[in-house]
Amino acid sequence: MRITVVGAGAIGGFLACKLFAAGHQVSVIARGATLTAINENGLRLHSSDQVLVSRVTATSQAHSLGVQDAVIFAVKAPALPTVVEAAKPLIGPDTVVIPALNGLPWWYFLKSSGALAGMRLEAVDPDGRIEKAVPIDSVLGCVVFPSCVAISPGVIRHMSGSKIVFGEPGGGASQRNLDITQMFQAAGFDAHASEDIHEDIWLKLLGNACFNPVSLLVGCPTDELIDDPAIKSLFIEMMSESLALGQQIGIRPAINPEQRIGITRKLGKVKTSMLQDLEANRPIEIEAILGALVTVAERVNAPVPRLQAVYALARMRAKTLGLLPD
Structure with missing residues (x-):
C-alpha cells in the first residue's frame, strides 16, 4: 500500500x-x-x-x-x-x-x-x-x-x-x-x-487522563506514580469518575480501576507523552487528554471533582511554563 x-x-x-x-x-x-x-x-x-x-x-x-x-x-x-x-x-x-x-x-x-x-x-x-x-x-x-x-x-x-x-x-x-x-x-x-472503537478509546483514556497530567505535575514515570499509595488512590478515584461518566453516555468498557492500573503497571517504567513533552519544551496536549473529558462531564452534568481539579492544576502548570497552546 x-x-x-x-x-x-x-x-x-x-x-x-x-x-x-x-x-x-x-x-x-x-x-x-x-x-x-x-x-x-x-x-x-x-x-x-x-x-x-x-x-x-x-x-x-x-x-x-x-x-x-x-x-x-x-x-x-x-x-x-x-x-x-x-x-x-x-x-x-x-x-x-x-x-x-x-x-x-x-x-x-x-x-x-x-x-x-x-x-x-x-x-x-x-x-x-x-x-x-x-x-x-x-x-x-x-x-x-x-x-x-x-x-x-x-x-x-x-x-x-x-x-x-x-x-x-x-x-x-x-x-x-x-x-x-x-x-x-x-x-x-x-x-x-x-x-465499538468508542469503548477502546475510553479504555485507554482511563489511563491517559490520570497518568499524563499527574506526571506533568510531579515529574515521575508511571511505575513510581503507581507505587505511591496516595497517588494510586487518586488514580482509582479519577478512573471511577471516568467510568461513571462513560456509563452515563452509554460507553461501558468492561474493566475496573485496579485492572486498568494493572495494564500500565505491566509496561514498567514509562514516561508519559506529557512528561516527554515537558522535558522537550513542547506544547502540552492537555485539552484532548483531559480537557475534553471534563467538557463532556459538564455537558451531561456529571460530577467529576477530581478530574476537574487535576485538569485545572495541570493546565496552569503548562501555562506557567509557556507550553499551553493557544
Whole structure:
C-alpha cells in the first residue's frame, strides 16, 4: 500500500518503520532536524536488541507525494488543525485516514448514536477545521497502546507493547477495518478489529487522563506514580469518575480501576507523552487528554471533582511554563 505517516516522532516513527519493513511504500511528513536526519540516515527504530533502519521517503511537502491509500496522523493534538490542512493533497475519495492520537479525537461523537451524537469536541477542534479538512467517512478510528520515545531526531526507541485497535467511527464491522487490521498484523503488530472503537478509546483514556497530567505535575514515570499509595488512590478515584461518566453516555468498557492500573503497571517504567513533552519544551496536549473529558462531564452534568481539579492544576502548570497552546 501507499502509506504516508504525518509526523515522524515516537509513535509515527515506530509505525512507519514497521510498515516499511513489511514491504509497503511508506512516506513520512516531517520537518526541521527530523526531516534532515531521516533523509541522511534513514528512519531508525531501536526495539529489543535490534536496530531497524528504514529508508522511507521523507518530505515536508505533502503535495509531492500524491493521493495515498492510507494516511496516518501521528501528531500531538495541538498541531492537528494545521497539519490536516497541509495534508489534504494526500487524501482522495478512497483514502483511509487513521488518526493515531491521544485523548478524545475530534470525530468521537460525530457518527455516534449515543447520548451526545453529533457533538463537536470544541476542546480539540474549536472552529471545526479538522472536521472540514478530513471527511468523516474516510476516518478509521485507532487506539495505539505501545510505549515509544524519540531519543533524537529520526531515531525512535520502542519501549514496550505492540497492541493497536481499529474501528469504524459509527461502530460495527467493515471490510476496510478488517483489511487494515490484517495489514498491521502482517507487519508484526498485535492488531485488533473492534466493533465499538468508542469503548477502546475510553479504555485507554482511563489511563491517559490520570497518568499524563499527574506526571506533568510531579515529574515521575508511571511505575513510581503507581507505587505511591496516595497517588494510586487518586488514580482509582479519577478512573471511577471516568467510568461513571462513560456509563452515563452509554460507553461501558468492561474493566475496573485496579485492572486498568494493572495494564500500565505491566509496561514498567514509562514516561508519559506529557512528561516527554515537558522535558522537550513542547506544547502540552492537555485539552484532548483531559480537557475534553471534563467538557463532556459538564455537558451531561456529571460530577467529576477530581478530574476537574487535576485538569485545572495541570493546565496552569503548562501555562506557567509557556507550553499551553493557544
